Amino acid sequence: MELKDKIDLNRLPKHIAIIMDGNGRWAKQQGKERIFGHQNGVESVRDTTEAAAELGVKFLTLYAFSTENWNRPKPEVQALMSLLVESIRNELPELHKNSIRLQAIGNLQMLPPRAYERLMEAIEDTKDNNRMTLVLALSYSAKWELIQAVKNIAKDVQSGDLNIDDINEQLISDGLTTKGIPDPELLIRTSGETRVSNFLLWQIAYAELYFTEVFWPDFRKKDLYQAILNFQQRERRFGMTSEQLLSDNGKV
Ligand code: IPE
Ligand code: IPE
Ligand code: MG
Numbered sequence: 441m442e443l444k445d446k447i448d449l450n451r452l453p454k455h456i457a458i459i460m461d462g463n464g465r466w467a468k469q470q471g472k473e474r475i476f477g478h479q480n481g482v483e484s485v486r487d488t489t490e491a492a493a494e495l496g497v498k499f500l501t502l503y504a505f506s507t508e509n510w511n512r513p514k515p516e517v518q519a520l521m522s523l524l525v526e527s528i529r530n531e532l533p534e535l536h537k538n539s540i541r542l543q544a545i546g547n548l549q550m551l552p553p554r555a556y557e558r559l560m561e562a563i564e565d566t567k568d569n570n571r572m573t574l575v576l577a578l579s580y581s582a583k584w585e586l587i588q589a590v591k592n593i594a595k596d597v598q599s600g601d602l603n604i605d606d607i608n609e610q611l612i613s614d615g616l617t618t619k620g621i622p623d624p625e626l627l628i629r630t631s632g633e634t635r636v637s638n639f640l641l642w643q644i645a646y647a648e649l650y651f652t653e654v655f656w657p658d659f660r661k662k663d664l665y666q667a668i669l670n671f672q673q674r675e676r677r678f679g680m681t682s683e684q685l686l687s688d689n690g691k692v
Contacts (some may be wrong), residue, residue, distance in 0.1 A: 443665040447495065449541030451672055453625035455499035456492060456664075457640055457647070460484070461576025462470030462655030469655075475519040480657035482527050486534065492663035493538045493572040495668070499575050499621055507547060507581035518634065521555050522576070528562045535562075539571035545617040582641035618643055626666075626671045630656045648674055662680050 463477030470476075485502060492500045505520060512520075528542075535542060542562050551559065559578070592615055596602035613619070624640065625648045634651050636644070650667045652659075677685060 443662055447668055448672055455622050456497055456626045457501040457624035459503045459629040460656040466655035467658045474532040484659040486654055488664050489574055489659050491664045503577045505578050521552050525555050527557045528558045535566050538571040541569040541573045543565045543573055544578050545576045546578045549560055549580045581622055581638045585616050628667050630659055632652050
């Protein structure tokens, strides 16, 4: 039986988020420059996106560039931005073929103008695709996003448009760049690192975390299947007991 066939399609995570890590180490292992790893990571993005869409996953969020990544050496940042522009152009036909809608989260104003424009064009161009939404986290930081949300809420309170007692989970969720996107149920990080690195802190409150040693440029469909199968073996208790979940009235 193929790995893919073992997946229970009725219990798929609706939203999977991935911290794509290990490009630099993958390249270094082969005596190559770090950018060689980033270039090869594009194939993993293509393969993983296709796999998720084929299965019926509704949202796939990929952490492509963090706010902290701006501190990397200038040539690496420039190479990553060029790669972004080039990849968006090259991948557009594939996105349409699979009816995938592109979205982006993060402090996008910080992107170089060309990258920003290409991104906005691709988002506009794919807005009617409805099989899956691919969310790119670019110049993203969860703390930055939370600060923006808090500022906007404070402004609304100050102007009298919002009552403090009306601040609730929904309001905060709606103030984030992920507004309208369900929280990820599964968060994958590649390359053996077991940290969250300022990614979706609010949204992953109850996500299942999955870590794999595989470097991102080696990540393929089978690795995604493995992560989903692992997810499906877990019991998501949301604070309750196993016994409650098994009894009829304990359904979540
Ligand atoms: C992930 O790979 C890609 C980005 C953060 C842009 P890295 O570039 O972090 O690779 P390692 O972690 O140094 O191997
Ligand atoms: C996190 O990877 C950001 C992305 C995957 C885009 P990093 O490799 O930059 O994370 P840290 O700094 O090692 O935690
Ligand atoms: Mg890294």
